[in-house]
Amino acid sequence: MVCQAYLLSSEGLHPAPWSGDSLAATAPYEPTDGVYTITNTYHTTQVLKLDAHLDRLEDSAARASIPLVLDRQRLRAALRQIIEGAGWGDVRFRITVGRDQPEVLILSIEPFHPLPAHLLTEGARAITAPNSARHNPEAKTTDWALRRRQLQDAMPEGIYDTFLLDADGYLMEGLASNFYAILDGTLYTAGSGVLKGISRQIVLEVAPQVLPIKLEAVHVSQLPQMQEAFLSSSSRGVVPVVEIDGVAIGDGRVGEKTQALRHAYQAWVTAHLEEL
Numbered sequence: 387m388v389c390q391a392y393l394l395s396s397e398g399l400h401p402a403p404w405s406g407d408s409l410a411a412t413a414p415y416e417p418t419d420g421v422y423t424i425t426n427t428y429h430t431t432q433v434l435k436l437d438a439h440l441d442r443l444e445d446s447a448a449r450a451s452i453p454l455v456l457d458r459q460r461l462r463a464a465l466r467q468i469i470e471g472a473g474w475g476d477v478r479f480r481i482t483v484g485r486d487q488p489e490v491l492i493l494s495i496e497p498f499h500p501l502p503a504h505l506l507t508e509g510a511r512a513i514t515a516p517n518s519a520r521h522n523p524e525a526k527t528t529d530w531a532l533r534r535r536q537l538q539d540a541m542p543e544g545i546y547d548t549f550l551l552d553a554d555g556y557l558m559e560g561l562a563s564n565f566y567a568i569l570d571g572t573l574y575t576a577g578s579g580v581l582k583g584i585s586r587q588i589v590l591e592v593a594p595q596v597l598p599i600k601l602e603a604v605h606v607s608q609l610p611q612m613q614e615a616f617l618s619s620s621s622r623g624v625v626p627v628v629e630i631d632g633v634a635i636g637d638g639r640v641g642e643k644t645q646a647l648r649h650a651y652q653a654w655v656t657a658h659l660e661e662l
Contacts, residue, residue, distance in 0.1 A: 390472055391415075394464045394491040402492065409480050409496050413531055416492055417484025420528040421446040421454075424562075425584070425620040426478040426498045431466055432659040434620070438584050439481075446525040447483060454488050461491065466662040468495060478621055482528065501622055506648070509628030509640045510546035510617075512560070514606055519552040523559070523580050534561045547617060549630065552579065556603040563617040563625075564589070567604045567635075568597070568643055571613075577601025585618040585651075592650040597643055609633040614641030616648075623655070624648040 389412050391402035406412035409424070416422075423439045423446075440456055447454035461481070469477050476498040481491060515537060520530055537548050538561060547560045559565050559580040566575045566589065573593050575586070578601075593599050604612070615627040615635045624647055626640040 389496040391494040420484035422482040449525040509626040511629040518550040563619040568614040576603035
């Protein structure tokens with residue numbers, strides 16, 4: 387098994403009574419009513435914006451009326467202990483809090499594998515799911531993780547992500563990512579009704595160096611007019627999208643603005659890494 391899970395409580399850090407081949411495989415063992423966050427490490431024990439992840443975890447818990455109080459120093463020490471103990475180098479890790487036992491943190495790790503190079507050079511293909519925007523989207527909840535798995539399983543071969551449409555047909559976000567489109571030289575991304583991703587914070591900080599921003603969702607009818615598109619997530623950074631619902635975005639190739647944004651994003655990451 388290449389996914390390890392631990393329980394962190396007042397009694398200390400102990401292995402969880404389950405294991406699996408991946409974070410996804412162990413998710414069904416975790417509470418279906420709870421909140422979580424996922425990110426990855428760099429250089430084994432360095433992290434990016436971990437406090438922002440923990441801020442959002444606490445915010446998600448508050449939105450879900452889960453009483454959560456984090457001891458961040460203790461949590462960081464526990465993460466470092468299990469990451470160094472695994473001996474895998476870089477890992478992807480999940481922190482989960484259930485409603486029934488919010489004083490017990492579930493810490494799960496798996497080896498981190500970078501994106502395949504072809505996704506960055508050739509771009510990803512995606513589809514949309516009508517009327518699928520999340521209820522309470524600003525909270526990262528475990529029940530959504532289970533629903534997301536159903537949408538993932540329904541994706542045809544060769545499709546990398548599914549973008550959620552609200553009832554009016556606006557593109558809101560991906561299954562575990564934020565969505566962006568470039569129209570008329572301006573970067574558009576939904577300003578509300580989506581999870582405010584940690585990677586999104588970075589994109590919105592670096593984007594003004596490259597092009598102007600409008601915090602507005604684009605409509606699915608605007609696919610033919612999009613010049614470029616991409617998604618972002620903490621574990622993947624900026625991923626170009628070259629096709630949605632069979633419609634080529636721009637000329638169907640990774641665009642110059644997306645490449646520039648990815649380079650700016652990576653430079654920001656390099657400059658802001660910190661030790662656990």
